[in-house]
Amino acid sequence: MYKILHKKVLSDVNKLMVVSAPDVARKAQAGQFVIVRIDEQGERIPLTIADYDREAGTITIIFQEVGKSTMHMGMLNPGDEFATFTGPLGHETEVENYGTVVCVGGGVGIAPIYPIARALKEAGNRVLSIIGARSKELLFWEDRMRAVSDELVVCTDDGSYGRKALVTEPLKEMLEEHRGEITRVWAIGPAIMMKFVALTTEPFEVPTIVSLNTIMIDGTGMCGGCRVKLKEGAKFVCADGPEFDAHQVDWDLLLARQRYYLDEEKRAVEQWEHKCRLEAQG
Amino acid sequence: MTELTNRERMSIPRQAMPAQEAEARRTNFDEVALGFTMELVQQEADRCLQCKRPHCVDGCPVGVLIPQFIAALREGDMEGAVRAMKEKNNLPAICGRVCPQESQCEVKCVLAKKGEPVAIGRLERFVGDYELAQRTCPLERGEPTGKRVAVVGSGPAGLTCAVDVGREGHEVVIFESLHAPGGVLVYGIPEFRLPKGVVQAEIDYAVECLGIEMRLDAVIGSLYTLNELLDQENGAGFDAIFLGTGAGLPSFMRIPGINYNGVVSANEFLTRVNLMKGYLFPEYDTPVKVGDRVAVVGAGNVAMDAARCSLRLQALRQREGAEVHIVYRRSAAEVPARAEEVHHAEEEGIIFDFLTNPIEIYGDENGNVCGMRCIRMELGEPDDSGRRRPIPIEGSEFDMDVDMVVMALGTSPNPLVFKDAGGLERFKWGTVIADEETGRTTKPRVWAGGDVVTGAATVISAMGAGKRAADDINAFLREGIDPWA
Numbered sequence: 227m228y229k230i231l232h233k234k235v236l237s238d239v240n241k242l243m244v245v246s247a248p249d250v251a252r253k254a255q256a257g258q259f260v261i262v263r264i265d266e267q268g269e270r271i272p273l274t275i276a277d278y279d280r281e282a283g284t285i286t287i288i289f290q291e292v293g294k295s296t297m298h299m300g301m302l303n304p305g306d307e308f309a310t311f312t313g314p315l316g317h318e319t320e321v322e323n324y325g326t327v328v329c330v331g332g333g334v335g336i337a338p339i340y341p342i343a344r345a346l347k348e349a350g351n352r353v354l355s356i357i358g359a360r361s362k363e364l365l366f367w368e369d370r371m372r373a374v375s376d377e378l379v380v381c382t383d384d385g386s387y388g389r390k391a392l393v394t395e396p397l398k399e400m401l402e403e404h405r406g407e408i409t410r411v412w413a414i415g416p417a418i419m420m421k422f423v424a425l426t427t428e429p430f431e432v433p434t435i436v437s438l439n440t441i442m443i444d445g446t447g448m449c450g451g452c453r454v455k456l457k458e459g460a461k462f463v464c465a466d467g468p469e470f471d472a473h474q475v476d477w478d479l480l481l482a483r484q485r486y487y488l489d490e491e492k493r494a495v496e497q498w499e500h501k502c503r504l505e506a507q508g
Numbered sequence: 509m510t511e512l513t514n515r516e517r518m519s520i521p522r523q524a525m526p527a528q529e530a531e532a533r534r535t536n537f538d539e540v541a542l543g544f545t546m547e548l549v550q551q552e553a554d555r556c557l558q559c560k561r562p563h564c565v566d567g568c569p570v571g572v573l574i575p576q577f578i579a580a581l582r583e584g585d586m587e588g589a590v591r592a593m594k595e596k597n598n599l600p601a602i603c604g605r606v607c608p609q610e611s612q613c614e615v616k617c618v619l620a621k622k623g624e625p626v627a628i629g630r631l632e633r634f635v636g637d638y639e640l641a642q643r644t645c646p647l648e649r650g651e652p653t654g655k656r657v658a659v660v661g662s663g664p665a666g667l668t669c670a671v672d673v674g675r676e677g678h679e680v681v682i683f684e685s686l687h688a689p690g691g692v693l694v695y696g697i698p699e700f701r702l703p704k705g706v707v708q709a710e711i712d713y714a715v716e717c718l719g720i721e722m723r724l725d726a727v728i729g730s731l732y733t734l735n736e737l738l739d740q741e742n743g744a745g746f747d748a749i750f751l752g753t754g755a756g757l758p759s760f761m762r763i764p765g766i767n768y769n770g771v772v773s774a775n776e777f778l779t780r781v782n783l784m785k786g787y788l789f790p791e792y793d794t795p796v797k798v799g800d801r802v803a804v805v806g807a808g809n810v811a812m813d814a815a816r817c818s819l820r821l822q823a824l825r826q827r828e829g830a831e832v833h834i835v836y837r838r839s840a841a842e843v844p845a846r847a848e849e850v851h852h853a854e855e856e857g858i859i860f861d862f863l864t865n866p867i868e869i870y871g872d873e874n875g876n877v878c879g880m881r882c883i884r885m886e887l888g889e890p891d892d893s894g895r896r897r898p899i900p901i902e903g904s905e906f907d908m909d910v911d912m913v914v915m916a917l918g919t920s921p922n923p924l925v926f927k928d929a930g931g932l933e934r935f936k937w938g939t940v941i942a943d944e945e946t947g948r949t950t951k952p953r954v955w956a957g958g959d960v961v962t963g964a965a966t967v968i969s970a971m972g973a974g975k976r977a978a979d980d981i982n983a984f985l986r987e988g989i990d991p992w993a
């Protein structure tokens with residue numbers, strides 16, 4: 227069992243947890259992920275390692291409540307335990323000094339982009355960052371991102387904070403302004419955001435790396451449920467990724483795969499909310 | 509009681525296994541075969557001729573003392589039957605259920621020549637179930653030796669090796685990447701063939717008796733690499749490693765449309781159903797979809813299990829008129845699945861499309877499967893495997909109306925564990941090179957066995973390999989002679 231040591235509510239739907247998992251912490255690297263399961267009935271859900279502390283033996287995760295499992299997780303508190311906390315899985319981010327790079331984090335994707343931006347900064351890169359969310363309440367870690375970026379643009383879809391824009395707007399401007407200088411872009415966020423980031427950078431021919439959040443089960447390459455179609459053929463996100471060249475990805479198929487279990491997900495949430503209501507009534 | 513003559517023994521018919529009726533069982537995930545009663549056991553045991561040279565034993569990959577355990581059963585000496593069984597086989601409740609007996613022990617039984625062989629597997633299951641309930645003869649651990657052995661993977665190969673090494677008094681740690689032990693026994697083989705409670709009970713029993721440490725959620729290659737496990741200074745400091753990581757990597761056909769929603773590997777489908785208990789959704793969180801018209805491609809045990817799970821999910825969800833097809837490119841004669849499973853699948857209403865091969869999968873505007881193009885096949889000359897090679901019949905293409913395709917085409921070893929494992933050589937198709945007799949790999953202090961060496965095979969052959977490797981590991985740790993030196 228893996229104990230939750232600390233919990234922070236970042237916004238209505240975004241929660242941060244620090245979990246005791248010394249073995250995972252010993253090996254964790256930026257870009258990798260863990261698979262967690264709440265209890266015996268729980269599903270295996272992949273979450274990026276947002277931070278780690280080898281000395282303390284802890285892993286930080288940040289998640290957005292989008293369905294039954296993440297809603298249930300959001301109700302857990304320090305002292306509660308996860309039944310499963312497996313990792314570190316997937317390949318780590320390749321970090322070198324590339325010169326000038328851009329890091330884009332959308333929504334809960336700000337969490338996983340942060341350690342990458344930090345590692346890039348430490349490797350000597352000039353880091354330009356963009357973070358965005360639907361509205362002000364959903365933003366977090368602006369301070370952390372600022373600390374590891376040479377420039378930071380903050381935007382919201384509804385203009386409730388920072389610039390009123392989708393992340394792709396400032397990205398396009400940066401690419402135009404620093405034409406030829408920017409050598410790499412990282413983007414993590416909802417699939418639809420990553421798709422449009424890929425479309426934005428493609429004409430500039432800037433290599434773009436995305437971390438894909440497909441549906442997973444085992445997370446070790448055993449089921450093929452996480453597979454993504456690239457131009458060169460299908461790959462397993464858990465074992466071959468999670469980071470891929472954004473210009474290779476068949477985004478429409480990826481988006482379709484994410485929607486495949488929508489009906490079941492809705493049913494699970496309804497059932498869960500019903501159960502919570504009954505419990506609340508005693 | 510007077511002794512029966514051989515003639516009398518041979519006139520007793522083979523006892524049928526009580527089973528759930530096909531109509532009832534296709535709507536539930538409960539076990540199909542219900543097990544013998546004591547009375548049936550006695551009748552069946554009476555059929556055995558107690559051969560001086562028992563050929564049945566030659567057919568068993570681990571050499572179970574078949575006449576001895578059957579003789580004890582006949583006497584009603586259950587403890588004796590258990591003891592005889594455990595000489596060679598520590599997981600009888602499992603093997604009795606899933607061994608392909610008809611091609612192993614039973615095919616060699618003398619009675620098979622004249623009629624029907626003794627139902628060795630069914631008797632074995634009875635002994636296993638009895639012992640799980642009674643625990644009459646627990647495994648005993650030898651004097652602690654101070655030596656430490658890491659077993660990677662908790663499938664039948666790993667478990668068997670762990671038990672035989674643990675009995676010698678060595679400290680054993682099993683590392684398993686999933687959240688439950690058992691390998692294919694828990695994530696692949698469905699509840700209705702092998703109840704998960706039986707697997708868990710067999711494992712708990714052995715692990716508790718021998719003080720084996722079971723580390724779940726531990727992915728080797730990531731959490732520790734093989735070199736780190738062996739490293740005496742800075743690593744985990746194990747004296748020996750047994751690699752029993754199986755062959756879990758699914759293959760997909762290289763045909764257009766293979767990535768549409770609704771094309772799943774049998775591994776994914778079965779893992780959702782069995783390990784994650786998807787058939788109990790939403791009580792359990794993991795959903796599993798089933799189509800109204802499912803095509804399962806392949807005809808091994810994996811395909812039968814996927815087909816029969818599909819059928820049950822359709823029934824549970826009251827899909828009127830739903831169908832499940834097995835699509836196989838060879839003919840009925842080449843089907844590799846256990847005979848009993850094929851028989852059960854037919855009874856339950858699975859449709860077999862032999863000599864048929866998919867060539868394209870169609871998708872709709874949402875990226876969901878909406879059909880499959882196939883071609884008819886005919887059998888040509890025998891290939892390397894000795895089976896007649898299927899050849900497409902030109903111009904015989906036709907469309908099948910399906911909305912889900914399960915790929916059950918075979919698997920290869922998952923390469924994750926081979927990270928930082930310098931010196932461990934593999935064949936180009938991925939399986940580990942290991943000596944058949946001893947399980948020694950090309951890397952010092954690393955042994956391997958089971959599907960990771962042979963490719964997808966059987967439970968009992970994996971156990972046999974685990975056993976042989978355990979003997980060699982024990983000898984190595986006892987005598988300290990390094991066979992790699």
Ligand SMILES: Cc1cc2nc3c(=O)[nH]c(=O)nc-3n(C[C@H](O)[C@H](O)[C@H](O)COP(=O)(O)OP(=O)(O)OC[C@H]3O[C@@H](n4cnc5c(N)ncnc54)[C@H](O)[C@@H]3O)c2cc1C
Binds near residue numbers: 296416
């Ligand atoms: C390698 C990897 C790393 C991940 N890291 C994180 C992370 O650090 N933090 C985090 O919150 N999530 C992360 N995810 C996504 C996370 O696993 C899912 O959000 C989670 O499984 C949802 O479970 P659920 O039962 O709550 O929702 P479900 O009921 O499974 O999903 C509800 C709905 O939300 C949609 N959805 C799911 N995930 C996302 C998403 N990330 N963005 C937009 N829509 C989504 C689904 O398509 C579905 O429609 C990661 C996924 C992968 C594969």
Ligand SMILES: Cc1cc2nc3c(=O)[nH]c(=O)nc-3n(C[C@H](O)[C@H](O)[C@H](O)COP(=O)(O)OP(=O)(O)OC[C@H]3O[C@@H](n4cnc5c(N)ncnc54)[C@H](O)[C@@H]3O)c2cc1C
Binds near residue numbers: 691728
């Ligand atoms: C659906 C299905 C039905 C079958 N039916 C039958 C049948 O009826 N009769 C029969 O005899 N055989 C059957 N088989 C075949 C049989 O199950 C296998 O041959 C047998 O399980 C192989 O045993 P194993 O110990 O080598 O590997 P596995 O059972 O595959 O176990 C390997 C274990 O290693 C773990 N592992 C893998 N990589 C790592 C890692 N890096 N770190 C830690 N752990 C790791 C896996 O999670 C798994 O638990 C069936 C197989 C399938 C898939």
Ligand code: SF4
Binds near residue numbers: 568569603604608968
């Ligand atoms: S282990 Fe399998 S092959 Fe051996 S006797 Fe038992 S059922 Fe037969």
Ligand code: SF4
Binds near residue numbers: 557563565574575616
């Ligand atoms: S071959 Fe058949 S009859 Fe002879 S000992 Fe074995 S099970 Fe009994």
Ligand code: FES
Binds near residue numbers: 443445453463465
């Ligand atoms: S999650 Fe199963 S192969 Fe990637």
